[in-house]
Amino acid sequence: MFSQSKPLLTLLLTILVFFHTFCSSQNVIEYLPGFPGKLPFKLETGYIGLGEKEEVQLFYYFFESEGNPKEDPLLLWLTGGPGCSSIYGAVYEFGPFTIDPSSPSESLPSLVLKDLSWTKMANIIFLDQPVGSGFSYATTPEAFRSNDTYATELDYEFIRKWLISHPKYINNPLYVGGDSYSGITVPLVANNVYKGNEAGIKPLINIKGYMLGNPRTDAFADPNERIPYANRMGLLSDRLYQSARVNCEGNFVNIDPDNALCLNDLDRISQCLDKINDFMILEPKCDSVWRVEGGILSSNKPSSKEIPTNFLQSVVAPVSKPICRNAHLNLIHTWANNKSVRDALHVREGTIEEWVRCNNTIQASVTATDGTGPYVGNVKSVVGYHKALTRKNCRTLVYSGDHDMAFPHTSTEKWIESLKVPLVSDWRPWFLEGQIAGYTMTYGHGDYELTFATIKGAGHTAPEFKPEECFALIARWFAESSL
Incomplete structure (x- = not known):
């Protein structure tokens, strides 16, 4: 009887292993296309299935600390957007490698190490979230629909499942971090973790806190502060700002269409700020990843009129033209969409047609009022969540x-x-x-x-x-x- 059931038992175990591997996978990456030789740090990628039927498959990059991984903090990093790929944060913010900006755009870009990686002091999980970001995907059309609260519930489920499959990190102090739009999601996730611990949900997580960079916090207060900020930074005159403040009654977002004085002031303010780069007011404003608005970037050599005189020297010195900071996006797009890179990262074939830095469909649907898009920004302010923490x-x-x-x-x-x-x-x-x-x-x-x-x-x-x-x-x- 035992001998007859053994093949059946073996088959069942094989099916279970296959199912688990599909729904939750992890792969140690020792080599990456574009980098010469073996990686000098530990990189793991994988998927974790979430939701009732694990219909949401979130992709992650895990970089083990290059310091003391047994005791260093574990940082779960949620890139903003929403809908932006977390590998951008790893490559261009604080991960251990970046793309050589001198790489020719027509070939596979080269990777170079960074000395100032936060992995020198922390274990870091970069998570592609919400579903539809980076290499994360859903197995059903319905699973692509999400919102702030549901997405962050899945993020909490993710960290629980990840720790179960990585028990050696369960005692490490956990911090949840993120920037930009993740100013909305990080406090929600942190609250979920604290509440889960208080409810006794296993595994209990050793959460110590959270961090935010340049965070979005309130759908009204943040944009409403841009005009006072522009005045403080010398982009608007005191006269114009005070006129707008009085005529608009301090509300620069929800404008009364019949308030002609306010509309006139805001039109003048728009003219002053139209060519300012909101994300870095000292740098050129780019209308694409390749050129600057107004033709500042050009492949043509500068004319003599474009070469200012340096009065401290006896020669006329050419000055290099300003470069769009986001001009490197074509390089990471080329790298992440290369088949050898996807194979090395163990991206599942047929799940994502094209890697993009940010999913524009998700971003565009956040503020949509009809709720028909794939993502609804249903939390307008997280000040209350901060207060609870x-x-x-x-x-x-x-x-x-x-x-x-x-x-x-x-x-x-x-x-x-x-x-x-x-x-x-x-x-x-x-x-x-x-x-x-x-x-x-x-x-x-x-x-x-x-x-x-x-x-x-x-x-x-x-x-x-x-x-x-x-x-x-x-x-x-x-x-x-x-x-």
Whole structure:
């Protein structure tokens, strides 16, 4: 009888193993196309199936800490958008490698190592979320539909399942982090983790807090602060700003169509800000990944009129033309869509036709009022979620590039103040190599602490512009030392 049932048992085990492998896979990557030789760090990629029937398959990149992986923090990083691929954050913000910008666009780009990777001090999971981002996909059309609250419930399910399949990290201190639109999702995920622990949901997670960079927080307050911020940065005159403030009654978002004085002021403001790069006010505004608006970028050699005289020298020195920061997007697009790269990353064939940095369909549907798109931004403000976390044993870091007009640091300062957490350390500079790197404040009571910091001269998002300062900021914060 046993001998007859053995083949059946073997078949059932094979089916179970196959099913588990399909729904939750993990692969250690030792070589990546474009990088010479074996990777000098541990990289794992995989999928974890989520939802009632695991119809959502979220793709992740896990970089083990290059320091002390057994004790270093575990950081779950949620890229913004929503709908943007997390590999962009790894490559261009704070992961261990990036794409050589001098790579020819017509061939496979080369990869180079970065000295200022946060993996020097943390284990990091970069998660492609929500479904439809990066290489994440759904097995049914219905599973592509999501919203802020449901997506973050799946993110919580993801970290539980990931820790179950990676038990050696279960005691590492966990932080949830993200930037831009993830200012909405990160507080929701953090709240889910704390509530799950309180409800006894296994595995219990050793969460210590969360961090946010240049975060979106409130659908009204953030955009409404852009005009006051522009005035503070010298982009609008005091006269024009004060006129708009009075005529629009401080509301620059929900405009009364019959308020002619307000509309006139806002039209003049639009003319002043139209060619300003919201994400970094000092850099050119690009209308594509290849050129700058107004023809600033060109393959033609500069004429003599474009070569200013350097009065400190006796010769006329040519000045290089400004380059669009996002001009490198064509390189990562080429790399991520190369078949050898997809094979190396173990991306499942037939799931994603083309990798894109950000899923425009998801982004466009966030603010749609008809709710017909694949993603609904159903949480308009997370200030209440932040408030709830002030009652937890929680460390919070919020940092902002001070030249970001899309999500101004002044708006962030206002919602932090609205939490009514006692001030521990007032506004002061923080330093790197003897120079002011930004400014910081600390709030706290009991087991809760919130650190706010600006990064001087950075835009959206800060690590892309000031990697040295951001590396120092994160290292000091993880070490619980003063900035």
